[in-house]
Structure formats: structure tokens, C-alpha cells
């Protein structure tokens with residue numbers, strides 16, 4: 001295994017898998033695909049790998065096919081110290097030159113921003129398929145470890161799916177994830193859990209947003225947060241100011257479509273269902289289906305299926321910075337951009353930030369905690385899935401929203417409800433919240449939901465609970481989870 005560079009945070013599993021792939025010295029060239037949303041550290045990983053093992057790294061650009069062919073030819077020539085660099089006539093020649101690099105042993109060959117190449121030449125995946133034919137001599141004699149990398153999620157995922165040419169050819173398929181809320185706090189060096197939630201609600205877990213911003217540091221304290229956000233996110237001169245816009249502009253399908261921005265705005269305003277989004281845009285739900293699936297494929301929207309009503313789903317904005325942009329920055333864009341009123345806008349947005357941005361993000365953090373960090377079993381059954389949903393209340397003629405619902409598989413195989421929870425960021429958790437949860441559990445029980453009778457009640461709070469709640473916690477079926485528990 002290669003040594004992970006000391007400046008690389010976390011990514012141990014990714015590094016181990018890439019090292020294993022790169023160092024595999026069995027005969028025969030192999031192929032891997034690395035994808036993930038923008039700015040998560042794909043290039044950082046592959047570049048470090050190529051540096052560690054002396055591999056070949058090519059970063060494609062948005063260019064005409066002939067120019068890319070010339071560039072990669074020249075770079076192969078330089079890498080293999082040829083007197084005359086090859087001038088490949090087509091990608092078949094390039095692929096054979098790349099296979100030849102691995103003639104004497106395993107060599108990593110990384111092609112970054114692969115979608116640019118495939119866009120300029122749609123035949124490229126088939127050319128690679130042919131070059132990596134299972135019985136092809138040139139492949140069998142080579143130990144090239146070819147990694148194709150790119151951020152156009154739908155395209156990269158599509159490379160290996162269904163009837164795609166490369167299906168069945170790849171020995172490694174990696175999606176580089178964004179850092180979760182706990183890793184993000186560590187990465188930014190934040191110990192105060194309250195501040196960690198607030199910062200995560202602005203910049204999320206994208207590693208690129210720390211370095212190059214404010215000398216690579218986050219706010220020092222909760223008191224420092226307001227000034228930090230104004231200076232590093234809302235100031236028109238800060239690198240993060242235009243980042244959300246760049247992220248959207250870099251998605252080829254999305255940049256030209258005003259409707260996409262309005263869909264994201266609708267979700268940021270709290271209209272997460274298909275009907276709610278359509279209503280916000282004053283369109284029919286069927287008119288926005290395409291937009292929703294494009295945004296979902298690009299990894300910008302996440303669709304959460306209602307755990308109690310599988311026909312209903314709620315869309316959420318995956319990247320916190322984009323949610324922040326749509327809720328706080330976009331509505332005030334001209335004040336921010338033309339007049340530079342970062343401090344004033346931030347002061348005016350305090351309420352919107354707490355309820356529209358941090359509130360929903362906190363609910364997601366609670367679900368993530370439940371899925372990844374909570375004690376793994378409830379009532380002796382491992383938690384297998386976590387989600388949210390609506391529960392019908394026929395007597396009160398309304399429905400109740402459940403922020404956190406955990407399920408597991410009973411020994412007989414039946415899917416059972418293990419816990420339901422309420423998450424409140426700013427409000428103090430009190431007996432009213434508890435009574436509501438008890439009522440919901442009762443409704444679920446009466447509706448025949450398996451496990452509802454014994455489901456645990458979870459109260460997640462961003463602040464300390466009321467005295468009555470603290471007294472009630474002694475009850476076996478009730479648990480309060482505070483900020484310190486979430487960050488442990």
C-alpha cells in the first residue's frame with residue numbers, strides 16, 4: 001500500500017481501495033471509474049495516487065477532439081521520455097499507447113474530467129471497451145491500471161450501467177462522497193457542536209471550501225460566525241460568493257434552464273413535494289418531472305421516499321451551500337452584488353437562516369446520526385434504514401410529519417418500526433412535543449404498522465430540553481439526544 005499524503009484528511013477507505021487497484025500486479029490491464037460531485041476531492045485523490053506510484057495523470061479540458069488527442073500524445077511522449085512524442089491519429093492509438101505504459105508492471109493511468117473527452121468524441125467509451133476486450137493480446141500483456149474520472153454524475157454512472165459499452169469491464173467503481181456532518185466539523189477544526197451545525201448549514205462537507213477561504217480556517221467561536229459568514233460567503237469579493245452559481249453553471253444540462261433554478265428555489269423555500277414544487281412554479285406536476293430527474297441525476301436534489309407512504313416523496317437540496325444560496329443569497333443578490341451589503345443582508349436573514357436553512361439541515365443531521373452513529377440496535381434489532389414521513393390523523397383531520405423514523409428487520413424477516421423522532425433546532429423540546437410523538441405512535445399502532453407498539457420515542461434538540469422532559473426521560477421508551485450526543 002502507498003502512504004497516504006499527510007495533508008489528506010480522512011478518505012482512508014478510498015485511498016486503500018485505490019492503492020489496492022493501482023498496486024495489483026496480476027497480468028492484464030484493468031479499468032476503474034471514479035465519480036462524485038464537484039469539489040469533493042476526486043482530482044486530489046488521483047493526483048496523490050499518481051504521485052505516490054509514479055503514474056500518468058492526464059486532465060482533460062473542454063476542447064475539440066483533435067486538440068485533446070494532440071495534448072495526450074505529447075504528454076505520453078514526455079512521460080515515457082520518447083525523443084519524438086506520438087501524434088495519435090485516433091483514440092485507438094492513444095489506448096494502445098496507454099496499455100503499453102504498463103508493459104513492465106502495474107502503472108496507474110488517470111484520465112480526469114473524462115466527460116469532456118467523451119462529449120467531444122462520443123465513440124470513446126466504445127474505443128475503450130474494444131481496447132479492454134477480455135481476450136485482447138494488448139490488454140493481457142499490459143498491467144496498466146486505467147482510472148476514468150469525472151463529476152458529471154449521470155454520465156459517469158451511465159458508463160457502467162445497463163447496455164453501456166463499459167458495463168462489466170470495470171474492476172473498481174468509486175463515488176467520492178461529501179464529508180458527513182461529523183467529519184466536516186473535524187475537517188474545519190470546530191469543537192463546539194452548535195457552531196458546527198451552523199457552519200455545516202452554510203458550507204456543508206465539501207473539502208474544497210476550507211482552503212483558499214479565509215486562510216483555510218472557519219469561525220473561531222460562535223461569536224465569530226456572523227462576521228465570518230459575511231466576510232467569507234456573502235462578501236462579493238470572497239471565493240465562495242459565486243460558488244453556488246458556478247456549481248449550477250458547470251452542469252451542462254442545467255446552466256441554460258431558468259426552470260431548474262426555480263425548482264431549487266421552491267425546495268429551498270420548503271416546498272419539497274412534487275406537487276408543492278409544481279405549485280410554486282405554477283405548472284403541472286408532469287411538466288417538471290424531467291427537471292426533477294435531471295437535478296436528481298446531477299446529485300443536486302435528493303429524493304427521500306416517505307417511509308409510511310411509498311407513493312409520496314420529498315425532495316431536498318443535497319449540497320448545503322446551494323440550499324444556503326437559494327434561501328439567503330439569491331433573493332438578495334442585487335444588494336449583495338451591487339451594493340456589497342453583506343453585513344446588513346446577514347442581519348436581515350437571521351430568521352430565515354434559523355428556520356429555513358438550519359432547521360431542515362438539523363433534521364438531516366439527526367437522520368444521519370441515526371443511520372451512522374447511533375447505537376446500532378434498538379430493542380435488540382439492528383437499524384437498517386432511516387427516513388422521514390407523514391402520518392395521517394383522521395380524527396384531527398390532518399397529518400403529522402415525522403422527522404426521523406428508524407426501521408429494522410425482525411428475526412422473522414418482517415420490517416418493523418424501531419423508533420420515531422422529532423428534531424427541533426431552535427425551539428425548546430417540551431411536553432407538547434412528547435405528547436405529539438406518543439399520539440403519532442398510537443396512530444401508527446392503530447393503523448397496523450408493525451413495531452409501532454414498542455417503537456422508541458426520540459427527541460432531538462439543539463437546545464436543552466424543558467425540566468418536565470428531563471424528568472420524563474427516566475421512562476424506558478423515551479430518549480433525548482442533544483448536540484453533544486450528535487457529535488459525541
Ligand SMILES: Nc1ncnc2c1ncn2[C@@H]1O[C@H](COP(=O)(O)OP(=O)(O)OP(=O)(O)O)[C@@H](O)[C@H]1O
Pocket residue numbers: 007008009010011036037038039040041042043044045150151207208209211
Ligand atoms: N481529503 C482531503 N483533505 C484535504 N483537502 C482536500 C481533501 N479533498 C479535497 N481537498 C481540497 O479540496 C480541493 C478540491 O478538490 P478537487 O479539485 O480534488 O475536487 P474534485 O472532486 O476533483 O472537483 P471537480 O469535480 O471540481 O474537479 C483540493 O484542492 C484540496 O484543497
Ligand SMILES: [Mg+2]
Pocket residue numbers: 042043044112
Ligand atoms: Mg477535479
